[in-house]
Amino acid sequence: MKKYQVVGIGNAVVDVLTRCEDTFLDHMGIQKGIMQLIERDRAETLYGAMTDRVEAPGGSVANTLAGIGNLGLPTAFIGRVHDDALGHFYADAMVKGGTDFVNAPMSEGDLPTSRSMIFVSPDGERSMNTYLGTSAELGPEDVSEEVTTQAEIIFLEGYLFDKDKGKDAFLRAARTCRAAGGKAGIAISDPFCVERHRDDFLKLIANEMDFVIGNEEEIRSLYQDDSLEQDLARVAETCPLVVCTRSGDGVTIIQNGTRYDIPVQKITPVDATGAGDQFAAGFLYGLATGADMETAGRMGCVCAAEVISHMGPRPEANMQALFRQHDLL
Numbered sequence: 001m002k003k004y005q006v007v008g009i010g011n012a013v014v015d016v017l018t019r020c021e022d023t024f025l026d027h028m029g030i031q032k033g034i035m036q037l038i039e040r041d042r043a044e045t046l047y048g049a050m051t052d053r054v055e056a057p058g059g060s061v062a063n064t065l066a067g068i069g070n071l072g073l074p075t076a077f078i079g080r081v082h083d084d085a086l087g088h089f090y091a092d093a094m095v096k097g098g099t100d101f102v103n104a105p106m107s108e109g110d111l112p113t114s115r116s117m118i119f120v121s122p123d124g125e126r127s128m129n130t131y132l133g134t135s136a137e138l139g140p141e142d143v144s145e146e147v148t149t150q151a152e153i154i155f156l157e158g159y160l161f162d163k164d165k166g167k168d169a170f171l172r173a174a175r176t177c178r179a180a181g182g183k184a185g186i187a188i189s190d191p192f193c194v195e196r197h198r199d200d201f202l203k204l205i206a207n208e209m210d211f212v213i214g215n216e217e218e219i220r221s222l223y224q225d226d227s228l229e230q231d232l233a234r235v236a237e238t239c240p241l242v243v244c245t246r247s248g249d250g251v252t253i254i255q256n257g258t259r260y261d262i263p264v265q266k267i268t269p270v271d272a273t274g275a276g277d278q279f280a281a282g283f284l285y286g287l288a289t290g291a292d293m294e295t296a297g298r299m300g301c302v303c304a305a306e307v308i309s310h311m312g313p314r315p316e317a318n319m320q321a322l323f324r325q326h327d328l329l
């Protein structure tokens with residue numbers, strides 16, 4: 001038995017959330033529904049333009065780990081925060097939620113803790129504006145083999161793929177985990193990130209990954225065949241387990257050539273932030289505990305439905321209790 005059932009590696013980001021009308025997005029030049037990277041000045045402008053801000057620990061894979069921690073499995077997260085107020089807020093929240101935050105806040109360098117200004121539209125869609133401070137500087141030296149070899153599953157965040165040292169950190173984490181008998185998977189994170197590094201993404205998925213999770217746009221961005229079915233089939237040819245979420249329109253899982261389609265009851269989200277991350281939390285909980293694919297997929301949907309029913313990217317409910325209500329435990 002290893003120390004951790006799931007370990008994540010990704011950007012450590014504090015989310016600052018507020019509601020707005022779509023006209024505000026147009027006025028500020030914010031593209032709706034995606035994660036866009038911004039510079040420090042723009043971060044200050046957007047922060048200043050926010051009313052009724054809510055601050056919450058975020059970061060895509062970190063949200064997933066927090067979700068799995070909430071479900072009671074031993075978890076850890078590898079990410080970088082600065083030794084500043086937001087950094088301590090972030091690290092403390094991870095630990096309080098049951099996930100080890102293995103890298104202490106760093107005082108060297110002048111890049112602050114990362115933050116994302118997230119505007120939630122009346123239809124629940126979230127538009128993220130992320131200022132990447134120190135979190136995107138994560139490199140192989142930040143990956144402790146003592147942690148990765150103690151992981152049954154390691155989960156990597158595609159956003160970190162934007163820098164060479166992030167790629168190196170991934171490879172070190174995935175290879176050391178797998179060499180010690182664990183499994184490695186990736187959350188694709190973003191179609192634009194794939195756009196910038198398509199060949200590397202395809203190689204990583206084909207050669208180093210045991211599973212891949214993405215939404216429809218992310219899966220389609222890999223092979224660009226102009227057909228989700230064809231794209232899914234091509235990813236499934238190279239990777240033993242592929243999971244594709246399609247918002248309120250169901251989830252498709254292909255494991256070693258067998259396909260599972262999980263229905264989703266479509267609702268209007270209060271705030272869609274974290275839907276994909278919490279789907280991954282429920283699904284990985286199922287994978288780590290030996291559930292069949294149908295059950296793991298349904299667990300993912302229950303976690304995602306909970307998080308989109310309130311503001312913020314992490315669960316507020318006791319997810320074990322919710323699983324029991326849905327006869328999943």
Ligand SMILES: Nc1ncnc2c1ncn2[C@@H]1O[C@H](COP(=O)(O)OP(=O)(O)O)[C@@H](O)[C@H]1O
Pocket residue numbers: 214215216245246247248250251264265266267268269272274275276277279300301302304305308
């Ligand atoms: N409108 C919705 N109604 C019900 N469930 C939803 C809705 N939007 C998202 N979800 C849940 O969240 C999961 C992930 O959503 P999706 O939008 O595909 O990912 P991402 O947040 O990564 O873009 C879906 O598989 C589903 O379970």
Ligand SMILES: O=C(O)C[C@@H](O)[C@H](O)C(=O)COP(=O)(O)O
Pocket residue numbers: 011013014015035057058059060063116126128130159272273274275276277278313
């Ligand atoms: O990492 C970021 O830039 C934003 C995150 O902090 C945010 O919490 C997030 O990724 C939400 O996830 P999603 O809505 O499931 O894509």
